[in-house]
Amino acid sequence: MGVVASAGPIVQWSWVSSERSMIVSLLLQHIELTVIAVAIGLAIAVPLGIFAWKMPVARPPLIGVTGLIYVIPSVALLSLFAPLTGFFSITTAEVALVGYTLLILLRNTIAGLESVPADAQDAAQGMGYTPLQELMKVQLPLALPAILAGVRVATVTTIGLVTVTAFIGQGGLGQLIIQGFSEDFNTPIFVGLVLSVLLAGVADALIVGIQRISLPWVRRRRLAS
Amino acid sequence: MTVMISFEAVSKHYENDAKNAVENFSLDVDEGELSVLVGPSGGGKTTILRMVNRMVEPSSGRVLVGGQDVAKVDRVELRRRTGYVIQQAGLFPHLKVADNVASVPRLLGWDKARVHARVNDMLDLVGLNPAEFAGRYPNELSGGQAQRVGVARALAGDPPVLLMDEPFGALDPIARARLQQEFLALQERLHKTVMFVTHDVDEAVVMGNRIAVISQGGRLQQYDTPAQVLGRPATSFVADFIGADRGLRRLAVTPIEVGDLYAPPVVSPKTTVAQALVAVEASGDHWAAVASEDGRLLGWVEPGQVASAPSDNGSSTVERYMRPVGAGVSLDSSLKAAFAEMLQQDAAWVPVFDHDRYLGVLTPDTLHAALRRSVGGEPVPV
Amino acid sequence: MNFFSQVAQFLTTSSNWTGTNGFLAQLGRQIELSAVAVVAAVLAGVGLGAFLGHTGRGSFVVLNSANAARAIPSFALVTLIAIQPGIVRLQQGGFVAAAITMFALAVPPILTNAYVGVRDVDPAVRSAAVAMGMTPRQVLRQVEIPLALPVVMAGVRTASVEVVATATLAAYVGVADLGFNIFAGLDTRNNAETFSGALMVAVLALLVDLLLAGAARAVTPEGTRRTTRAARQRGTGLMWRQAAARS
Incomplete structure (x- = not known):
């Protein structure tokens, strides 16, 4: 094969070491954008999920709207929100990123609440839990595995989507991609890709770890026969 | 006897159902009594039970607990002082056994030390070692253990009233029988007022001081x-529901009484065969029980058989010819246990003991008489 | 002139619809790109997934790799491929780079669903087929595949919607599809143009989702159609669609 190494070797380590501090700060921005998006997504989706669960009438419109957002391409969604929240603003980026988490988190919250065993709820009422106590101490804790599973999917999805917000001046690691492409230079793109995948992997493992620690009752299996 | 729970002409109607779920139902449960609601599935038993802690509100009529109309009591308040046990135990899967049991005490605002002590007491009470079980999660328990925890949890707030909805219904027959007996023993000590729902006649007759048989529509x-x-x-309806083998079931619920027993002549082991023969003939029977001076049963002897044996001239003691007795039954067991023992040993009688003391024997005749005694005369053929 | 009338004006200007870079040509390219990627992914993914589901061999490795591949941002992949000398030299290098990226995006859901669909065929049905004397090939073709088809279709649908939506990125590497106006508008700060392009892509993605939902329903064997409620809970089903269909 002819070697026309216009894009350079796949990783040029000298570039990585000289740009280390920029890479780190972009990585941190990437994490920040992701964490904010998932946190806001949770703050919206969990109460909405509780509401939709208690009021089945509200479910089709809520799932419908969040589902609609989910289908819209990310680049398009960013641009659709931009006139409202400003082009090239972090708000626009977050609005879009939050929008994508909603469907997953909402569905999982509803599914989690629906999976709470009827007998446990019956027992809670029979023992004199008030509706609020029942929600906080029985229903939500029992819905937590499903909600956390949703957080897992939402987080990994968001990490991938954050790169796209580079088009409106945010993007964390996505900026490396834009830089590499405009300079016809492999290394930044590859670094962005690898760090993004690693970040997704670490986040995934972290959430699984949180699940393990905070939900010991899910993991421990029946010992007695 | 004070009435603890009282249903006064209670009906329950559901909007989407033409028939009443419960129809003009009245019932009194005495304080300290274990009252069983039994009937076919879907007959309204559970609906009736759940009116006591206002999980269901009656459409008409009143339910009184301790003389107070429950409709006038705050329902959360009411439920915290009413124990509630359900079929699947309804344990909270995300809480350890100790936290499950602590639920109501915590709702009642008890302090930590008191809750902790109470949890241990309750686990001990239901036969679960706190050191072993307090830290387990419900999915690490067997069905029987889970249901014990369910009972412990219901009793933790020390409620005067306990509602039990098919509590042992999901257990295998062996675990169920054991939990029934354990719960009865517990009830001996606690004297709670218990309402117990089951569709199983056998369970009803074993558990209940009184049984309410309920047909469709409550x-x-x-x-x-x-x-x-x-x-x-x-x-x-009752006759059909309790079934054709109700005679057998009656055996299970009729206790042995001293008056039911037949008393064959009793001889001491040192009595000679000739003397024993005289005693036996005087009683019109053909055998005698052999008992020691302090009343312990040692065996039995048929002096007539022995006397006709060529090797004996009637002067040896009965000790030599005494035959052993199989296991007897104790006075507080049921006629069914005695009958089972009789069949087991292929014997015509079974000895009855009060602890070690021999009291007499049950025979098929005395057994039959005891059954008739239990209902005050002839059973009514239906 | 306010923003939305600018958008309306852009969308109603006929020169924006015709020509090499007009909406109609863009639409054609976006569909072509998506179709190439999805068809290739179906060819590669369904066979492999069904095989894994049928035998169970090696499924752990393959499925986990597929899952990990989902974490690769398409944006990074498409640009990385596009700047490789071998691709740059091609006449339609951007299209090839985008097609490869979209293929990589489409394979995991298709593969996973084919695997799950075949694996989850009721074992009783499978053993009945074997007991009747069907060969393994017959079991696969006459029992497992028809029963797995709805699940496979759900995977194709997910993949297609993702691909159609993500194909917008191809405009960044020089394929003038529906992303063209979005990026052109971003470059020139023509917000109305960006918004118009975004609107077109959103509409296309929704149409594709609707269309494939219909197709998914059509391939579900009559006897195995689930109740509306169960289907809603299972699939990626969007309820607004059912509501729309009813009204």
Whole structure:
């Protein structure tokens, strides 16, 4: 094969070491954008999920709207929100990123609440839990595995989507991609890709770890026969 | 006897159902009594039970607990002082056994030390070692253990009233029988007022001081002691429901009484065969029990058989010819246990003991008489 | 002139619809790109997934790799491929780079669903087929595949919607599809143009989702159609669609 190494070797380590501090700060921005998006997504989706669960009438419109957002391409969604929240603003980026988490988190919250065993709820009422106590101490804790599973999917999805917000001046690691492409230079793109995948992997493992620690009752299996 | 729970002409109607779920239901449960609601599935038993802690509100009529109309009591308040045990135990899967049991005490605002002590007491009470079980999660328990925790949790707030909805219904027969006996022993000590729902007649007769037989639509067919319900079913519904083998069931619920027993002549082991023969002939029987001076049963002897044996001239003691007795039954067991023992040993009689003391024997005749005694005369054929 | 009338004006200007870079040509390219990627992914993914589901061999490795591949941002992949000398030299290098990226995006859901669909065929049905004397090939073709088809279709649908939506990125590497106006508008700060392009892509993605939902329903064997409620809970089903279909 002819070697026309216009894009350079796949990783040029000298570039990585000289740009280390920029890479780190972009990585941190990437994490920040992701964490904010998932946190806001949770703050919206969990109460909405509780509401939709208690009021089945509200479910089709809520799932419908969040589902609609989910289908819209990310680049398009960013641009659709931009006139409202400003082009090239972090708000626009977050609005879009939050929008994508909603469907997953909402569905999982509803599914989690629906999976709470009827007998446990019956027992809670029979023992004199008030509706609020029942929600906080029985229903939500029992819905937590499903909600956390949703957080897992939402987080990994968001990490991938954050790169796209580079088009409106945010993007964390996505900026490396834009830089590499405009300079016809492999290394930044590859670094962005690898760090993004690693970040997704670490986040995934972290959430699984949180699940393990905070939900010991899910993991421990029946010992007695 | 004070009435603890009282249903006054209670009906329950659901909007989407033409028939009443419960129809004009009245019933009194005495303080300290274990009252069983039994009937076919879907008959309204659970609906009736759940009116006591206002999980269901009656459409008409009143439910009184301790003389107070429950409709006038705050329902959360009411439920915290009413124990509630359900079929699947309803344990909270995300809480350890100790936290499950602590639920109501915490709702009642008890302090930590008191809750902790109470949890341990309750686990001990239901036969679960706190050191072993307090830290387990419900999915690490067997069905029987889970249900024990369910009972411990219901008792933790020390409620005067306990509602039990098919509590042992999901257990295998062996675990179920064991939990029934353990719960009865517990009830001996605690004297709670218990309402217990089951669709199983056998469970009803074993558990209940009184049984309310309920047909579709929550109609009360009969409310009486197990022996009366089995011996004198009030309606054809009751007779059908308790089944053709109700005679066998009656054996299970009729206790042995001293007056039921037959007393064969008793001889001491040192009596000669000739003397024993005289005693036996005087009683019109053909055998005698052999008992020691302090009343312990040693065996039995048939002096007539021995006397005709060529090797004996009647002067040796009965000790030599005494035959052993099989296991007897204790006075507080049921006629069924005695009958089972008789069949087991292929014997015509079975000795009855009060602890170690020999009291007499049960024979098929005395057994039959005891059954008739239990319902105050002839059973009513239905 | 306010923003939305600018958008309306852009969308109603006929020169924006015709020509090499007009909406109609863009639409054609976006569909072509998506179709190439999805068809290739179906060819590669369904066979492999069904095989894994049928035998169970090696499924752990393959499925986990597929899952990990989902974490690769398409944006990074498409640009990385596009700047490789071998691709740059091609006449339609951007299209090839985008097609490869979209293929990589489409394979995991298709593969996973084919695997799950075949694996989850009721074992009783499978053993009945074997007991009747069907060969393994017959079991696969006459029992497992028809029963797995709805699940496979759900995977194709997910993949297609993702691909159609993500194909917008191809405009960044020089394929003038529906992303063209979005990026052109971003470059020139023509917000109305960006918004118009975004609107077109959103509409296309929704149409594709609707269309494939219909197709998914059509391939579900009559006897195995689930109740509306169960289907809603299972699939990626969007309820607004059912509501729309009813009204």
